[in-house]
Amino acid sequence: MGNAIREKTIHGIAASSGIAIAKAYRLETPDLAAEKRAVADVEAEVARFEAAVAKAKEELEAIKQHALEKLGEDKAAIFAAHLLVLDDPELLNPIKEKIQTERVNAEYALDETASFFISMFEAMDNEYMKERAADIRDVxxxxxxxxxxxxxxxxxxxxxxxxxxxxxxTPSDTAQLNRQYVKGFATDIGGRTSPS
Structure with a gap:
């Protein structure tokens, strides 16, 4: 028997008109659950956090450059904003302080601190601050x-x-989509007015 093609019908709300026919590409979100753990060496944990931030910066610099060359300045600006978040002491210092004072792992400190800022910014009646919340979530x-x-x-x-x-x-996902190849998308979250 030959290879069977798996077929599945997915229903959703049309956010724009038109029909797109192409191979499905599943963009998976990995499990990023941050469990709380006690740490003995807080300075080593702060260093682990700083190393992860440095890796994320390297990655974002490369993606920003790629976006600038292939997709234009407006798309690259999203990644420039993300790099600013990763340089913001008002976000980074409380994470480091939480690791040191509560003697907890970096994942937990990052998740708790970022969630606080995201909730605060999303509650504001200000579109700019809501965009900053999306940037923090992405980063x-x-x-x-x-x-x-x-x-x-x-x-x-x-x-x-x-x-x-x-x-x-996320905003960074959509900024990386090459419209030459991406003919459409379907998401579980969002509606007709979600940004594309």
């Missing part, structure tokens, strides 16, 4: 992935015509 996922040793999908590497299937698309 937090990237640093968490490095701390947890998991890989985040890189949609900029797509090199054939696809329809993206994902639970959600």
């Amino acid at each position: 937090t996922k990237r640093v968490l992935a490095h701390l947890l040793g998991v890989t985040i999908s890189n949609p900029s590497l797509i090199s054939e015509e696809v329809v993206i299937i994902a639970e959600d698309l």
